[in-house]
Amino acid sequence: MAMNNRRVVLARRPQGMVSPDDFRLEEAAIPAPGDGEALVRVIYLTLDPYMRGMMSEGDSYADAVPVGGLMVGGTVGEVLESRDPSLQPGDIVEVYGGWQSHVVAPAAAMRKVDPALAPISTALGVLGMPGLTAYFGTLHVGQPRAGETFFVSAASGAVGAVAGQIARIAGARVVGCAGSDEKVAYCLEECGFDACFNYRTCGDIGAAMAAACPDGIDVYFENVGGEIGWNAFWLLNEHGRMAVCGTISNYNALAPETIEDPMWRFITRRLKVEGFLVTDFEADADKARGELAGWLAAGRIAWRETMVDGLENAPVAFGRLFEGSNFGKLIVKVGEEPGPQR
Amino acid sequence: MAMNNRRVVLARRPQGMVSPDDFRLEEAAIPAPGDGEALVRVIYLTLDPYMRGMMSEGDSYADAVPVGGLMVGGTVGEVLESRDPSLQPGDIVEVYGGWQSHVVAPAAAMRKVDPALAPISTALGVLGMPGLTAYFGTLHVGQPRAGETFFVSAASGAVGAVAGQIARIAGARVVGCAGSDEKVAYCLEECGFDACFNYRTCGDIGAAMAAACPDGIDVYFENVGGEIGWNAFWLLNEHGRMAVCGTISNYNALAPETIEDPMWRFITRRLKVEGFLVTDFEADADKARGELAGWLAAGRIAWRETMVDGLENAPVAFGRLFEGSNFGKLIVKVGEEPGPQR
Numbered sequence: 218m219a220m221n222n223r224r225v226v227l228a229r230r231p232q233g234m235v236s237p238d239d240f241r242l243e244e245a246a247i248p249a250p251g252d253g254e255a256l257v258r259v260i261y262l263t264l265d266p267y268m269r270g271m272m273s274e275g276d277s278y279a280d281a282v283p284v285g286g287l288m289v290g291g292t293v294g295e296v297l298e299s300r301d302p303s304l305q306p307g308d309i310v311e312v313y314g315g316w317q318s319h320v321v322a323p324a325a326a327m328r329k330v331d332p333a334l335a336p337i338s339t340a341l342g343v344l345g346m347p348g349l350t351a352y353f354g355t356l357h358v359g360q361p362r363a364g365e366t367f368f369v370s371a372a373s374g375a376v377g378a379v380a381g382q383i384a385r386i387a388g389a390r391v392v393g394c395a396g397s398d399e400k401v402a403y404c405l406e407e408c409g410f411d412a413c414f415n416y417r418t419c420g421d422i423g424a425a426m427a428a429a430c431p432d433g434i435d436v437y438f439e440n441v442g443g444e445i446g447w448n449a450f451w452l453l454n455e456h457g458r459m460a461v462c463g464t465i466s467n468y469n470a471l472a473p474e475t476i477e478d479p480m481w482r483f484i485t486r487r488l489k490v491e492g493f494l495v496t497d498f499e500a501d502a503d504k505a506r507g508e509l510a511g512w513l514a515a516g517r518i519a520w521r522e523t524m525v526d527g528l529e530n531a532p533v534a535f536g537r538l539f540e541g542s543n544f545g546k547l548i549v550k551v552g553e554e555p556g557p558q559r
Numbered sequence: 560m561a562m563n564n565r566r567v568v569l570a571r572r573p574q575g576m577v578s579p580d581d582f583r584l585e586e587a588a589i590p591a592p593g594d595g596e597a598l599v600r601v602i603y604l605t606l607d608p609y610m611r612g613m614m615s616e617g618d619s620y621a622d623a624v625p626v627g628g629l630m631v632g633g634t635v636g637e638v639l640e641s642r643d644p645s646l647q648p649g650d651i652v653e654v655y656g657g658w659q660s661h662v663v664a665p666a667a668a669m670r671k672v673d674p675a676l677a678p679i680s681t682a683l684g685v686l687g688m689p690g691l692t693a694y695f696g697t698l699h700v701g702q703p704r705a706g707e708t709f710f711v712s713a714a715s716g717a718v719g720a721v722a723g724q725i726a727r728i729a730g731a732r733v734v735g736c737a738g739s740d741e742k743v744a745y746c747l748e749e750c751g752f753d754a755c756f757n758y759r760t761c762g763d764i765g766a767a768m769a770a771a772c773p774d775g776i777d778v779y780f781e782n783v784g785g786e787i788g789w790n791a792f793w794l795l796n797e798h799g800r801m802a803v804c805g806t807i808s809n810y811n812a813l814a815p816e817t818i819e820d821p822m823w824r825f826i827t828r829r830l831k832v833e834g835f836l837v838t839d840f841e842a843d844a845d846k847a848r849g850e851l852a853g854w855l856a857a858g859r860i861a862w863r864e865t866m867v868d869g870l871e872n873a874p875v876a877f878g879r880l881f882e883g884s885n886f887g888k889l890i891v892k893v894g895e896e897p898g899p900q901r
Contacts, residue, residue: 278827442822461825474820480784483803483834485620490832492825 222247223528224317227282231272234469235539239272240288240532247319255304255327257294257312257320262528262549263341264290264535265375269468278494288316288531293330293340295555304329307555311340316531318551334510337554342375342546343520344509350462350495351379352505354438356387358460358493363388365435368426368452370416370445373400373521375546376462378408379509380438382518385409389436392429394419394445396541403544407519416445417541423448433457442466447476453488461492469539521545564589565870566659569624573614576811577881581614582630582874590663595643597669599636599654599662604870604891605683606632606877607717611810620836630658630873635672635682637897646671649897653682658873660893676852679896684717684888685862686851692804692837693721694847696780698729700802700835705730707777710768710794712758712787715742715863717888718804720750721851722780724860727751731778734771736764736787738883745886749861758787759883765790775799784808789818795830803834811881863887 221244228241250256268290270277282289292314296304301324304310310327314320330340342348354376361367367384371377372393381391381404392412393404404413412429419425426434426448433454439446442464450459467474482488498505512518523544525534528551537543563586570583592598610632612619624631634656638646643666646652652669656662672682684690696718703709709726713719714735723733723746734754735746746755754771761767768776768790775796781788784806792801809816824830840847854860865886867876870893879885 276824276827278829439822442820446822447820461822463826464823467820467823475817476820478784478789478809478816478818480781480788480803481806481809482618483832484805484836485618485834487620487834487836487839488832489834490825490830492827492829492831494826494829497829 220247220319221245222317222319224315225288225528225531227272227284227286227288229284230274231269231469233471235269235272235536237532237536240535242529248321250298250300250321253301253323253325254321255299255301255310255324256297257292257310257314257322257327258297259292259294259314259318259320259551260554261293261338261341262290262314262316262531262551263292263345264531264538264547264549265347266463266465266468266538268535269539289313290315291341291346292320292551293337294320294552299324301325309337309555311345316528318528335513338522338524338546338548339513339520341548342522343379343513343518344506346495347375347546348379348509349498349502349505351376351383352509353495353498353501354460354462354493355380355383355436357498358491359384359436359438359458361387361389361436364390366390366392366430366432366454367436367438368430368434368449369393369438369440370449371395371440371463371465372404372410372413373408373544374440377438377440378404378545379518379520381410382408382512384436384438386512386517390432394422394426394429400544403521407521423451426452436460438462440465443474447479450479450488450490451482453486455486457486457488459488459490461490465539523547525549527551562589562661563587564659564661566657567630567870567873569614569626569628569630571626572616573611573811575813577611577614577878579874579878584871589661592640592642592663595665595667596663597641597643597646597652597666598639599634599652599656599664599669600639601634601636601656601660601662601893602896603635603680603683604632604656604658604873604893605634605687606873606880606889606891607689608805608807608810608880610877611881631655632657633683633688634662634893635679636662636894641666643667651679653687658870660870677855680864680866680890681855681862683890684864685721685855685860686848688837689717689888690721690851691840691844691847693718693725694851695837695840695843696802696804696835697722697725697778699840700833701726701778701780701800703729703731703778707731708772708774708796709733709778709780710772710776710791711735711780711782712791713737713782713805713807714746714752714755715750715886716782719780719782720746720887721860721862723752724750724854726778726780728854728859732774736761736768736771742886745863749863765793768794778802780804782807785816789821792821792830792832793824795828797828799828799830801830801832803832807881865889867891869893
C-alpha cells in the first residue's frame with residue numbers, strides 16, 4: 218500500500234488567540250531518504266507553547282514558520298529505512314520532525330531513544346526538551362539553595378512540574394500556582410510541592426502569592442509573564458533570581474502590556490533576572506538527561522501526559538495550551554507504538 | 560579656642576525634587592573619642608546620588624535618615640586625636656563620617672589613605688566608593704569582552720567615566736551619553752570613549768543610541784533609568800547584560816513610571832539584568848583599589864572633580880547632581896588640607 222505523508226502546515230498568521238483555522242492538513246508523497254538520512258514513521262508529536270511564537274513574525278529567538286510551511290516540533294518515531302550506518306529499521310528516535318506522519322532527516326539530527334528506560338513519549342517530555350528546560354533553568358540559571366523559597370508558575374505544566382521537583386531535590390521550599398484545583402492537588406500530592414494555589418480562584422494574586430511565600434521568593438521560575446510574573450518579581454528577596462523561561466500569557470496578545478518600571482528594585486534587592494533557552498545548554502544535555510532519568514527511575518520525579526489521538530486533532534489541541542485546559546505534557550499520538558512482540 | 564562641630568541634618572523629607580530647605584546647618588560640641596575611637600577633622604565630604612534615596616522612607620537598600628538626623632556620607636579627614644594604637648594624629652583617613660566638620664568613630668571603621676598615592680580627595684572618587692562601584696559593576700557584573708559594545712549612561716559622572724574607561728581597558732568598544740557638549744568632549748577626548756552623544760540635544764534618544772551603537776549593546780552600565788535606560792535595554796544584543804547601578808532619573812519622582820513589559824525580550828535575547836551595590840563586594844575592595852591605583856599611576860584612567868567650598872554650601876550643591884549641572888565627582892571642601900611642611 219502506497220502511503221502518503223500527512224502534514225499540518227501554517228495556513229495563515231494568527232491574529233491574537235491562535236485558532237484551528239490557522240492550520241491546514243495536507244497530504245504529500247513520502248520522500249525517500251538520501252545518503253546519511255533516515256525515514257521515520259512518527260509515533261508521538263509534542264505540542265509546546267513556544268510554537269505560538271514561531272507562527273508570527275516579529276520578536277522571537279527563531280525564524281517564523283512561513284505561511285504554507287510545515288509546523289515545527291519535536292517528534293518520536295520508528296526508523297523505517299536508514300541510509301546511515303548509525304540507525305537501523307526498528308530503532309526508536311527523537312527528531313525535530315514537525316507536525317507530520319513521516320520524517321526524512323539526517324541521521325545525525327536523530328537521537329536514539331532507549332524504550333527500556335521509560336515510555337518513549339517521555340523523550341518529548343520529562344526526558345526531552347521540557348525536562349531539560351526545567352533542569353537548566355532551575356539548576357544553572359535560578360540555582361536554588363537549601364532552605365530558599367522557589368516559586369514556579371504553570372506549576373503542573375510539562376516544564377513547571379519538573380522545575381519544582383528539581384528545586385525540591387535541591388532542598389528548596391517549593392511553591393507554585395496553577396489554573397485548577399486538580400492541578401493544584403497534583404502539585405501538592407504527586408510532585409511534593411510545599412504549597413500551591415489556584416490563580417483563577419484565589420482572588421488577589423499578589424496576596425495569595427505572598428501568603429504562600431511568607432519568607433518571600435528567592436528564585437522565581439517564570440513560565441507565564443503578565444500579572445503572575447510581575448507579582449512574583451516584586452516578592453523577590455535580596456539577591457533573588459528569576460529564570461525567565463516563558464511568558465505564555467503574552468503569546469496571543471496583539472499589543473504589549475505596560476507595567477510599573479521595576480529598575481530601581483533591581484538595586485534595592487540586588488536582583489538578577491535572566492532569560493534562557495534550553496538550546497543554549499546543548500553541551501550539557503546528555504549529562505542532564507542522565508540525571509533526570511536517574512531521578513525518574515528512583516521515583517523522585519512525577520510526570521504527567523495528556524495524549525491526543527490523531528495528527529488531525531493537533532490544531533484544536535494546540536489551543537488548549539493557552540486556555541489552561543491542558544494538563545501536563547501535551548502529546549499527539551500520530552501512529553502506533555511497535556508491538557511488544559517485535 | 561573651643562571649636563564646635565558643624566553638621567548638616569535632614570530638616571524634613573523632600574517632596575519630589577530635593578531642595579536646600581530640606582537641610583539644616585547646626586552646631587554642637589565636638590565629642591571626645593572613647594577607647595578604640597578617633598577624632599577626625601573632616602577635609603572633604605563627597606556628595607552622591609544615592610543619598611537622595613536615604614532622605615525618603617520607602618523602598619531602598621538602607622534605612623532612611625531620620626528627620627533631624629545627620630546626613631550620611633563618605634569623608635576624608637585628618638586624625639586630631641586617637642585612642643586606638645592603629646591611628647596617630649596627622650594620619651589621613653577615609654571614614655563614613657557624614658555631613659559634618661568633625662567625626663568621632665571607631666578606628667576600625669577608618670581606612671588610612673596614603674597622600675603619596677594620589678590627591679587625598681580621590682579616596683572619595685576614583686579610588687573610593689564611586690571608583691569601586693564602576694570597577695565591580697563593570698568587571699564582576701557586566702563583564703565586557705574584547706570587541707563587545709559597552710554602553711554607559713551618565714558617562715562623564717564619577718561612576719560612569721571610570722566604568723567606561725575600565726571597559727575600554729578590557730577591550731570593549733565604549734559608548735556613552737552625557738548631558739552637555741562639554742561632558743561629551745571630556746568622554747571622547749580625555750576618557751578615550753569611542754563614541755558619546757548629548758542626550759539633551761540629540762533629538763530621539765533611541766535613534767541616537769542606535770546610531771552610536773551600530774552593532775547593538777552587549778553590556779549596558781545603568782546609571783540613570785527612565786527613557787535612556789529602557790532604550791538601552793531594547794538595544795541589548797543576544798546574551799546582553801545590564802549592570803544596574805543607579806536610576807538617578809527616578810530619584811526625585813513622586814510616582815513610579817510605566818513602561819512596556821520587557822519580559823519576553825529576556826528570552827528572545829537571553830538577557831541578564833542584575834542590580835548590584837558596591838558594598839556586596841567588600842571582600843575584594845582592597846584588590847580592586849590597588850588595580851585602580853595602578854591604572855591611575857599609569858595614566859590609563861582620567862578623572863575629574865568639582866570642588867565646592869564650605870560645608871554650608873553642601874545642600875545647594877547636592878541638588879546639582881539631579882540637574883546635571885555637576886561635572887565629575889562632586890566634593891565639598893569642609894576643611895583645609897594639612898600644609899606641606901608638616
